[in-house]
Amino acid sequence: MKQEDMTIVRQRQLAPRIFEMTLKGELVSQMTTPGQFLHLRVPQQAFLLRRPISINHVDLAKKECRIIYRVEGEGTEIFSHLTTGDLLDVMGPLGNGFQFHHLTPGETVFVVGGGIGVPPLYELSKQLRQRQINVIHFLGFASKDVMYYEAEFKALGDTRIATDDGSYGVKGNVGNVLMAAAQTPAAVFACGNNGLLKTVAQLYEALDDVQLSMEARMACGMGACYACVCHTKEDETGVKSVKVCDEGPVFQARKVVI
Ligand SMILES: Cc1cc2nc3c(=O)[nH]c(=O)nc-3n(C[C@H](O)[C@H](O)[C@H](O)COP(=O)(O)OP(=O)(O)OC[C@H]3O[C@@H](n4cnc5c(N)ncnc54)[C@H](O)[C@@H]3O)c2cc1C
Numbered sequence: 001m002k003q004e005d006m007t008i009v010r011q012r013q014l015a016p017r018i019f020e021m022t023l024k025g026e027l028v029s030q031m032t033t034p035g036q037f038l039h040l041r042v043p044q045q046a047f048l049l050r051r052p053i054s055i056n057h058v059d060l061a062k063k064e065c066r067i068i069y070r071v072e073g074e075g076t077e078i079f080s081h082l083t084t085g086d087l088l089d090v091m092g093p094l095g096n097g098f099q100f101h102h103l104t105p106g107e108t109v110f111v112v113g114g115g116i117g118v119p120p121l122y123e124l125s126k127q128l129r130q131r132q133i134n135v136i137h138f139l140g141f142a143s144k145d146v147m148y149y150e151a152e153f154k155a156l157g158d159t160r161i162a163t164d165d166g167s168y169g170v171k172g173n174v175g176n177v178l179m180a181a182a183q184t185p186a187a188v189f190a191c192g193n194n195g196l197l198k199t200v201a202q203l204y205e206a207l208d209d210v211q212l213s214m215e216a217r218m219a220c221g222m223g224a225c226y227a228c229v230c231h232t233k234e235d236e237t238g239v240k241s242v243k244v245c246d247e248g249p250v251f252q253a254r255k256v257v258i
């Protein structure tokens, strides 16, 4: 099993309830595919289930990785109080990430994220740029206050932002910004809530390569408990459902029912 007590190098707050944590350890050498996630043990006896959080950035040379998470309940609240030097029990990297090795330099892809679905797209975009793929980012946030990583994404390419309340960028959801894009991309990569994933799947129905990172409540995180199943388009009765944790979280839009 891929498990390690990783050391927290840094933790900083990016926005209300949103934190960036940098972890160091040997597991980092395996974190090569963007879109994979870490399964984190909450460091208190009462919490049995781990929390799945996506990998946001990897520095193989320093053996460091970053995660960005929003405080939602007790587990993430406890993570937010950890500090430099503390250890965190990490399992991973888990799941199947985004596939992009078939793309050729000079092609343009769309990277679409919403809210707390944005973090894994940063490492994806970094690796796409390393392969000379042109990336256009479409990012949606509830408001300017909870927006983060704008400068980081801008450093990698064209970045278009929407906020629900219109406090920054285009008013409305990220679908509004996508609809204004004139280009047809070679592929679309998306991570966010089901509303965002549905919009992306509908807008790019005709495109062969639309990869969506699905979210599901998880328990084991390793394919053993079936807590995280999602229905497939070939069989909506659920008999042939797929497990988000070990068959995903990234699926082709044409395969899954959102
Ligand atoms: C593949 C994947 C990647 C994710 N990446 C990120 C990320 O990068 N940043 C981020 O902020 N959040 C991410 N999430 C959501 C994150 O896992 C939950 O917000 C977190 O588990 C909530 O834990 P909690 O103890 O604070 O909340 P509680 O509501 O107290 O959690 C109770 C239980 O429900 C589970 N749970 C609650 N919400 C979710 C959820 N949305 N998805 C899965 N399990 C949930 C928890 O793991 C826990 O077992 C991801 C989820 C998945 C499935």
Ligand code: FES
Residues within 6 Å of the ligand: 217, 218, 219, 220, 221, 222, 223, 224, 225, 226, 227, 228, 229, 243, 244, 245, 246
């Ligand atoms: S969380 Fe157990 S099978 Fe996916």
